Amino acid sequence: MKNVDYIVVGDGYAGLFLAHQLIKNNKSFVIFSEGRKSASQISAGIINPVVLKKFTTFWKAQEQIDFLKTSLKEIESYTGENYLINAPIHRIFHDENEQNLWLKKSGNEELSAFLDKKFDRLNGVKNDFQTGKVNQSARLNVNGFFSGLFNYLEKNDHLVKERFDYTKLNPSESVYKDFSFKNIIFCEGMGVKDNPYFSETAVIPNKGHHIKVKLSQPIPEDITIKKKHFLFPTGNGLYFYGGTYDRDQLHHHIDDSAVTQLINGLSEFYPYDFEVKEVHFGFRPTVKDRRPIIGRHETLNNLYVFNGMGARGILNGCYFSRDLFNFIENDIPLHEEVSSKRFQ
Numbered sequence: 001m002k003n004v005d006y007i008v009v010g011d012g013y014a015g016l017f018l019a020h021q022l023i024k025n026n027k028s029f030v031i032f033s034e035g036r037k038s039a040s041q042i043s044a045g046i047i048n049p050v051v052l053k054k055f056t057t058f059w060k061a062q063e064q065i066d067f068l069k070t071s072l073k074e075i076e077s078y079t080g081e082n083y084l085i086n087a088p089i090h091r092i093f094h095d096e097n098e099q100n101l102w103l104k105k106s107g108n109e110e111l112s113a114f115l116d117k118k119f120d121r122l123n124g125v126k127n128d129f130q131t132g133k134v135n136q137s138a139r140l141n142v143n144g145f146f147s148g149l150f151n152y153l154e155k156n157d158h159l160v161k162e163r164f165d166y167t168k169l170n171p172s173e174s175v176y177k178d179f180s181f182k183n184i185i186f187c188e189g190m191g192v193k194d195n196p197y198f199s200e201t202a203v204i205p206n207k208g209h210h211i212k213v214k215l216s217q218p219i220p221e222d223i224t225i226k227k228k229h230f231l232f233p234t235g236n237g238l239y240f241y242g243g244t245y246d247r248d249q250l251h252h253h254i255d256d257s258a259v260t261q262l263i264n265g266l267s268e269f270y271p272y273d274f275e276v277k278e279v280h281f282g283f284r285p286t287v288k289d290r291r292p293i294i295g296r297h298e299t300l301n302n303l304y305v306f307n308g309m310g311a312r313g314i315l316n317g318c319y320f321s322r323d324l325f326n327f328i329e330n331d332i333p334l335h336e337e338v339s340s341k342r343f344q
């Protein structure tokens, strides 16, 4: 029997940022990965403190950004690489009204640190009304983050490459196959619906597509462009463009309508030829109140859920993994806003 402090089920942002908390606090653990491409691996990797529809911000945005940057430095100390890409978002304005709204909002206390007052004109794309820069925004090197952490976890015998079989779990004995554990944390994204212990978790799937394109004419490489969707280089001669949002088309294959939406969206501001090279999709685990769902099972005290990362898996996964760790290890109560109790 292998004794571990923690079993973690799921290898997306929730699972891996939690693993970082366990590494940082010298806890013994294994993480189950079924080897599928998670929504996290499909994600754009955008780190953004501003909701770019109406130029608003969200709860704890500054704290989350600061904590992420600290955490990525800590992860660098054992993976050897910092996965932060300092390529700020430049939001293309649709019209003068948007320019005025941006300037007005940049005077608000909660937004002044994020909305740059100086507008920029970009080469290579259509931006008649210029662009606004989102200060402190950046990207995560998604491929680097996942391959770097998977390598570390595998080398240190933390990674179990198999699907966690719920029928083999004996929660009252704290035993799973040949593992005995103190705590088990489920970080399955939309996969939680197949988990008999937490299938009632109130997450709603939101399907997102992105395309990888080959551009015929160059665009600025050191920034992230945003109009309807995000456009940026992925470092292999291709560019990421996406992602879409869809609560209805929830089947597990590509929607041509989403691809058309992306091609039209890119054509709106990129006036040159481009070629679609790849199409990918994934399911965001969203929540009605846009806050994660974190907590302990109602009757089985050492079973936990960490889900509902929504459209901000990086910031939510990183920030609230610490809150969950402190809740389990140091009895520090969870914020009511993220506690699973709010749905019980």
Ligand SMILES: Cc1cc2nc3c(=O)[nH]c(=O)nc-3n(C[C@H](O)[C@H](O)[C@H](O)COP(=O)(O)OP(=O)(O)OC[C@H]3O[C@@H](n4cnc5c(N)ncnc54)[C@H](O)[C@@H]3O)c2cc1C
Pocket: 009, 010, 011, 012, 013, 014, 015, 032, 033, 034, 035, 036, 037, 038, 039, 040, 041, 042, 043, 044, 045, 046, 047, 162, 163, 164, 165, 187, 188, 189, 190, 191, 192, 207, 208, 209, 210, 242, 243, 244, 281, 282, 283, 284, 285, 306, 307, 308, 309, 310, 311, 312, 313, 314, 315
């Ligand atoms: C197109 C798109 C673009 C996005 N862009 C961004 C962005 O720019 N920035 C941002 O912060 N967020 C973004 N997101 C949102 C982000 O991807 C999600 O919030 C995040 O993926 C949720 O992470 P998770 O770890 O909860 O779930 P997931 O990423 O879904 O990971 C859960 C993992 O658990 C595994 N699993 C499930 N059940 C089991 C089991 N029984 N045994 C073993 N493994 C299991 C699954 O295979 C999966 O790999 C985007 C999402 C999409 C779809």
